[in-house]
Amino acid sequence: QVQLVESGGGLVRTGASLRLSCAASGGTLSTFGMGWFRQAPGKEREFVAHITTRSSTFYADSVKGRFTISRDNARNMVYLQMNSLKPEDTAVYSCAASRKYWGVRPDDYDYWGQGTQVTVSS
Numbered sequence: 001q002v003q004l005v006e007s008g009g010g011l012v013r014t015g016a017s018l019r020l021s022c023a024a025s026g027g028t029l030s031t032f033g034m035g036w037f038r039q040a041p042g043k044e045r046e047f048v049a050h051i052t053t054r055s056s057t058f059y060a061d062s063v064k065g066r067f068t069i070s071r072d073n074a075r076n077m078v079y080l081q082m083n084s085l086k087p088e089d090t091a092v093y094s095c096a097a098s099r100k101y102w103g104v105r106p107d108d109y110d111y112w113g114q115g116t117q118v119t120v121s122s
Contacts, residue, residue, distance in 0.1 A: 002027035002111040004095050009116030012085055016120070020080040022095030022113060030073035033098040035109060036080045038091035038118075047104045048093070049080060058102060063089075085120045092117050 008020040020036070036048040049069040050058045057069050068081040078095055093116055096109035103109060 002029075002032070002097050004097060004111055004113035006093065006095055006113045006116040009093060009118045011119045011121065014086060014120055014122050016085050017081070017083045018085065018118060020082065020093055020095075020116060020118070022078040022080075024076040024078070024097065027097070027111075029071070029076040029078070029097070031099075032111075033100055033102050034069075034071060034078045035096045035098060035103065036069060036078075036093060037096060037106065038089075038093045039115075040091040043091075045094075045106050046091075047106075050102050050104065051078065052102050056102070058104070060104075082118070085118075087120045087122045090119050 003025045005023045033052050035050040037045050038048050039045045051069045051071050066084045071078045095113045097111040098109040100108050
């Protein structure tokens with residue numbers, strides 16, 4: 001059973017940066033594709049980014065060029081660097097682990113963290 005714990009969220013102004021971290025335990029992270037999703041109040045969970053076991057990356061159009069997903073398999077960590085933040089990025093951000101090579105749907109993922117709140121003020 002893989003446990004995922006996110007950290008690094010907070011309240012920032014438009015244009016600021018944040019780096020989210022996802023710490024994994026109970027499994028070998030290198031064997032999982034990893035993703036970040038977000039969910040704003042009253043909205044469905046939305047795909048943000050994915051990194052494969054070979055470190056290929058894929059992003060939602062809304063964050064492409066601003067967000068960067070990375071992984072450190074030796075430390076069992078996944079990161080989401082978020083630059084040029086906008087108010088519409090406000091959401092609870094969750095990391096997830098998938099046994100599939102890659103996926104953009106929540107159903108593609110097997111394990112989820114509890115999430116960390118990111119709030120961007122205008």
